[in-house]
Amino acid sequence: MPVGFLPLSMPARLPQSRFAWLCAAGAVLALGAAAAWRWRRGRRERLVQVGTVTGLCIYPVKSCKGVPLERAEVTEMGLRSGDMRDRFWLVIKEDGHMVTARQEPRLVLISVLCENGHLILNAPGMKELIIPVQVPGQNPVKNCRVFGLDIQGRDCGDEVAHWLTTFLKSEPYRLVHYELHMAPRKCNKIHIPFRANDEVPYSDCAPLLIISEASLEDLNTRMEKKVTMQHFRPSITVSACSAYEEDTWGRIIIGDVELKEVMACGRCILTTVDPETGIIDRKEPLETLKRYRMCDPALKAIYKSAPLFGSFFGIDKAGTIEVGQPVYKIIKC
Known part of the structure; x- marks a missing residue:
């Protein structure tokens, strides 16, 4: 029987106080948007629903296509589903410097899957390529450079x-693969607002990026040619909130996961790559965003000339999240 529902005959078999308690409990479950209270480490906190998860996406190979999911594990370094981990593979030049769709826009046309311990790559006009997720130990470890920071990766071989x-x-x-024994990049060495415990492999600068559907809808009202959420590559998309509300959430709970909003996402030329064609425009949606989504002048040292769209979150408590779950804002009392 689903939680929160009782058969019509139940009242006759339950004491009045017990029945009243069950009805109240069912009402709380049914009204997910209602505020709730909890005690945490001696503090009273209020939970208020601010949205609902509508999408989850992992990008196994940096700049390649994302893999939409219904359910994902949230780890300290981002989303995971089985062997798929977010931005655990990276395309590099022979000198170790990263290659992204900023330099090679057609990377966005490569689709990626992980099945039965293998990474599967497909691209237009190419034969499907299957390589092992666990790279042979005899393959060399490369010293790589990602946004000015050093990080290692094990070479995936000549075939790929x-x-x-x-x-x-x-x-x-x-192609290189990040292994968990390797030292991650510290997010606070990329952007000052991040905490000492925020770290990533090959992601730009944060474990998670959250964007609301309302923010995209608002942007598209200002655009002659509409863009999609794929232009912005979020980890989590959320509905049932106002445009840009994700910038104000602070600390949130999704399922058993707790996240902390650290800073807004300053957007770059990668957003102008069409995810369907792999053609870079170099103008939109950046030019439109710059007309109304620039930072407060006091924060220009952090964001410089980049317009803001979406928010970066760090992980306070790992766990599992699913599409359809409510997003709760944590309010200290």
Whole structure:
């Protein structure tokens, strides 16, 4: 029997006080948007529903297509589903410097899956490529450079290097895989607002990016040519809130996961890459965003000339989240 529902005959078999308690409990479950209270480490906190999760997405290979999910594990370094971990693979030049869709827009056309211990790559005009998730230990570890910080990655081999180079028609590129024993990048060395415990492998600067559907809808009212959520590559999308409300949430709970909003996401030229064609526009949606989504002048040292769209979150408590779950804002009392 679903929680919160009672058969019509139940009242006759329950004491009045017990029946009243069950009815009240059912009402609380049914009214997910209602405020609730909890005690946490001696503090009283109020939980207020501010939205509902409508999408989850992992991007296993940085700048390649995302993989939509109904359910995902939230780890200290981002989303995970089985062997798929967010931005645990990276395309690099032979000198170790990262390659993203900023330099190679057609990376967004490569689809990625993980099945039976293998990474599966597909791209237009290319034969499907299957390589093991666990890279052989004899493969060399590369010293890589991601947004000015050093990080390691184990080389995934010549076959995938040739596949990427052939598809992109580029100089020689290689694919590397981050392994958990390797030192991650510290987010506070990328942007000052992050905490000492916020860390990532090859992600730009944060474990999670959250964007509301209302924010995208508002942007598209200002655009001649509409854009999609795929232009912005969020980890989590949320509905049932106002446009840009995600910038104000502070601390939130989704399922058993607790997140802390650290800073807004300053957008770059990557947002101008069409995820369907792999063609870079270099103008929109950045030009439209710059007309109304620039930071407070007092924060220009952090965001510089980048317009803001979506918010970065750090992980306070790992766990599991699902599409359809409510998003609660934590309010200290």
